[in-house]
Amino acid sequence: MSFDRIQEKLKILADAAKYDVSCSSSGSNRKNKNKGLGDASKSGICHTYTQDGRCVSLLKILLTNHCIFDCAYCVTRSSNDIKRAAFKVQEVVDLTLNFYRRNYIEGLFLSSGIFKNADYTMERLVAVAKKLRLEENFNGYIHLKSIPGASDELMREAGLYADRLSVNIEIPTKQGLKLLAPDKNQADFLKPMQKVKNEIIQYQSERKIIKSTPKYAPAGQSTQMIVGATGENDLQIMKTSNFLYKKYGMKRVYYSGYIPISHDHRLPQIGTPVPVMRENRLYQTDWLYRFYGFDIDEIVNEQHQFLDLDIDPKLSWALRNLHEFPVDVNKADKRMLARIPGVGMTSVAKILQARKHRNLNWEHLKKLGIALNRAQYFMTCASSKFERKDLTAHQIKGLIQQQSTSKYRSNFNNQLSLFGA
């Protein structure tokens, strides 16, 4: 392979792919087969981190950045005056294998602009994955982007080689989509999602009867939404997200703060800060929904359409629901322990484990590493000291904020200036 040409292509096609924030390589269970190359572990590995602190675990590139569509929020849009390039199938295969053998990556995340049409593009993505699996006996992680509108047959084939499939819905509301991506319609996104979901269900039921049923997208499917491009509120975002989790069995929904890339008057202008804090709050909410047993509408609803930026959503919920507290850590069930601000799922597990042996007091809890500066206002333990019972929500919030020299502080102030200006 010609080094210079590959180098140039890689620069262009990696640069265009970086706006997709998903870089997860977890959730698969592919073992190394016949002494081939690689495996995909359950938890995935971040091999390095970008300058902005995001995990790098996959070689994330576009097959090409030629595109017939003109989505306003995307650098690859057809009206954008940029250098275009396209990889050959073999070039992507070689790059993936050589990066993988050096332990740079967990695998490949291949996406693409749409050239000619959806199926033509999808066919090539599938060809890369197929070659890696069948000819190179590669068992590392493969994430393929499903091209909106791709046929069911291609989606079926894609899942046979890929660990994960994703279609980014990008814009959380229908109106927003119409405004910014007039070439696209929602049905085109949803169709491949539905197909993948059906295939996964079918795989799981066949697998029960025939052990050797070929794997189908073992790490499931995911999607991404851009936040802050169309003036949508957090309630709308989380509702859409919740719909996607429930209806299509998404493994992950990603939220990507909009990065201004054009002077289009329909979008935030270049120089507008990326809403990093808001993005973070959405992830926390997502987390509360998926792991902490919260319903989305406990956190965002008609009365609270936006998440608080200055405190995290769990604390915010607790302050609105003081009647649920204090929680007795020595008696409360898992569900309620998980609702105490400052107590994460690891802490819940530690508490459950430790209280088998003795009744826990503040000293024990501190030793276990529980973030008491938050939690103390919401719990009682084997100690008479609980003097916080008469504080109002407002007072508690003040006390907690005073104590937290939060790493988000400076970040938050940045964002405030956004509203102040």
Added chain:
Amino acid sequence: MIQTVTYDATFDGLLTVVFTVYELKLKDIVIQKQHQQQQVLFGEVLYVMSDKDKADRVWKKLKEKTKNKATYKLYAAFLSETQGVENIILQAVQYILASKENVGLDYGHPAVLKISKLAKSVGREKHRMEAFVRFKLTKDGVYFAVVSPDFDVLSLISNHFKNRYADQQWIIYDWKRNYGLFYDLHKVEVIHLEFNSNFDPTQTSDEIFAPIELEFQQLWKDYFKSTNIESRKNTKLHIQHVPKRYWKYLSEKQP
């Protein structure tokens, strides 16, 4: 009087010490590695010779009394090479063996808690090594990596690399502790290598490494640069994830 007990710095050696403590009903002892043993003014030093059979008996007993997770933690804590870890392990083992119930994960006990914390640090280092190993292809077709982990974790990462890179020969060499793992397509062996005095493990000299090696390092560096989004820059977070002491062996961090 406090008695000093020394051993050969292996885990089996330490388990043999534990066995001996029970056998001779020793009390008030300080366990030290033979080569690190400090001068003792009073009292004598007892050197316990490593005995696989005794070590296995202690290990088996522990496995009966507690869960794998707890015994794994004892081993991981040992690999931390922390000053005084031997005595903490002894205390935890005595507590586990003396209790009727399974207390291997009772973090209310100071020694068990300390073990768990040490094991956690070691676990983190294990994960870092799984992430930060950077193989370079030598002219002999071996993928070669140098690391200097904070803790002695090679034994913990061996299987991961063996399973993953089943079809290539590789070496992971601990520069600090001067030993490495070599996978020859069949099994993993512990090796010691002699390096020329001018060998610099952070460089990729063309005497040793394959011509295409530098090309792929360049492509990887380029790729790493491309992933950055300037408007999201957050150097503090970056360094938190990739502490500077690891940079010297990371291809993407070379100038």
